[in-house]
Amino acid sequence: MAKQWLTRVTELLEGVTVKFAYVQDGVPREGFLARIGDQIVAYENVCRHLPLPLDFGDNHIFTQDRQYFACQTHGAIYEPLTGLCLHGPCAGASLKPLRVSSENGELWLEVLDTIG
Numbered sequence: 549m550a551k552q553w554l555t556r557v558t559e560l561l562e563g564v565t566v567k568f569a570y571v572q573d574g575v576p577r578e579g580f581l582a583r584i585g586d587q588i589v590a591y592e593n594v595c596r597h598l599p600l601p602l603d604f605g606d607n608h609i610f611t612q613d614r615q616y617f618a619c620q621t622h623g624a625i626y627e628p629l630t631g632l633c634l635h636g637p638c639a640g641a642s643l644k645p646l647r648v649s650s651e652n653g654e655l656w657l658e659v660l661d662t663i664g
């Protein structure tokens with residue numbers, strides 16, 4: 549399985565997402581990482597309502613209180629640990645999780661095997 553280096557664990561701060569580009573099935577895509585307590589999550593940066601990024605290219609994905617992810621286009625609210633849309637036009641759908649591994653303080657995307 550191919551891996552793609554993303555960032556160092558120490559550079560992933562609580563309440564701030566880190567975006568990254570990757571290619572899957574020959575298609576350029578964008579993902580983002582977030583630290584939620586002692587857990588790290590990663591999702592494809594695509595809303596489940598329409599195939600648009602959650603942000604406007606400005607890495608503004610967390611809500612102001614940093615408790616949820618929000619789609620800036622129509623306001624869908626997602627639960628960070630599960631990716632589940634709690635409120636909005638895609639309620640009940642989930643963000644596409646990406647598999648990330650941690651080795652010696654470095655975070656790697658497992659490129660070829662997304663889940664969900």
Ligand code: FES
Pocket residue numbers: 595596597598599600619620621622623624636637638
């Ligand atoms: S595109 Fe995200 S809620 Fe509509």
